[in-house]
Amino acid sequence: MIPSKQLLSEVIASLRNVIAPAVKDPYPKSQAYMAAVILEFLARQLEERTDIESAKEAELASLFGEVARLAGGDKIKGGDVPSEAALCGLIERLYNERERLGEDAFKTANGLVRASLRRLLDQELKITGKSEA
């Protein structure tokens, strides 16, 4: 069996260099090029998926642990198991409790959250790259 990475690479090359240029109608032509682009992303996603998911899980567990250790952190952390959805809730609680926490405590917790968000984002950027929005 041809290795999947090589096979995907050949399909992408065929879509990009053979099929798409031969199509005259603009809409199907754009679809052929888009199929090639999406397959490129998928190839990276398949290759890195396991590593990325485990790195994200470790990052979230570490962040929730650190926030819990801050003064007033238990209330901010909430009772949820660390996950990206739970992190969204944590961020909202942090801003909503800003006045009660005081500016210094807010900044400390927000700094931890932002550093963690950067590392989570960097995991996703391994698949998407940084150049195109």
Add this chain to the structure above:
Amino acid sequence: MAERTTQEKLAEYLAAKVIPGARDIKFSNWVQTAVGWSHETFVFDADWVADDGPHRRGFVARRDPGTGLLRELSSLEEQYKVLKALEKTDAPTPKGYWYEPDISILGGPFLGMEKIPGEAVNPWSKVGKQFYAEAAKRGKLPKSFVEALAALHNLDWRAAGLDFLGVPGPGKDFALREIAKWEGLIAQSIRKPEPVLTEVIMWLKANAPSVQRLAFVHGAYRTGNLMVHEDQISAVIDWELQVIGDPMYDVAYVLSDLNREGSPLLSCVVEREFFIDYYQKLTGLTIDFEACRYYQVLYMMRTAAFWLSASGLFAEGRSKDLRLARTTYSVPVVLDMAARALGF
């Protein structure tokens, strides 16, 4: 019986509702310019015969396919009302001819407007970049670019009847309303939690600026959304995101790196210093650079909302267009831009 084409249906509609008494309507120069992302746009010339002889007029028709990425935030009826209101002002815009809500005619609501001479050259293409770079050297188009924006910001929107768009309260209300609007689109579209986006939204809510004065704001003022004829802006088009709000919202968009793809010129056509000086002179406003930096983050959040909506339409099975599917990979990239703008 063969299904009637869009052209045949439109010709019948024009004869019945727009130019009563017209006979032998024939279309030429028919071009469909936008497919898939927003409203479908058809540009054409119509020739017909009436009792007083032959006639010819250019039209642009836009149809809502029901799968535009702005979903219900973009309304053709509102666009038509905006065009009619702007006819009474100095803003360069096409005349609105009709709005038809009956979906049985073309499969979705549609509107008609004047075909304006010129072309909305796409600034992202190689040809477009060259077109704007050469026009910038001649100097007439950069001046016209600023004048058309100032005409929008200086117009008396209450007198023009544009207050139907909704008038924000004083202070931070405009920014908070915009955030709420885009949060609504995100809520409809999102497929998985996006904590970076949550942080960006919470920061935006906590740092909303106050407005100097309310103005009529286009919401996406850039080359590509402007018709250019003989080095002049012949019309401002793409009326989908307009609001009554902070004119700095448009200024921030012009100043943004998002719209120039590596060109040293703002919107690929105007020098930064010239834009700032001339805009301030024409409007009497002082550009608030801090507010502009804030709105640039809001634009990044808005762009994330666009991409989430586009990929959501694909995931929901409402569109089979792979260009929409591809945008799912653009979300982390625009969130990276926003994170960097906020310093993380």
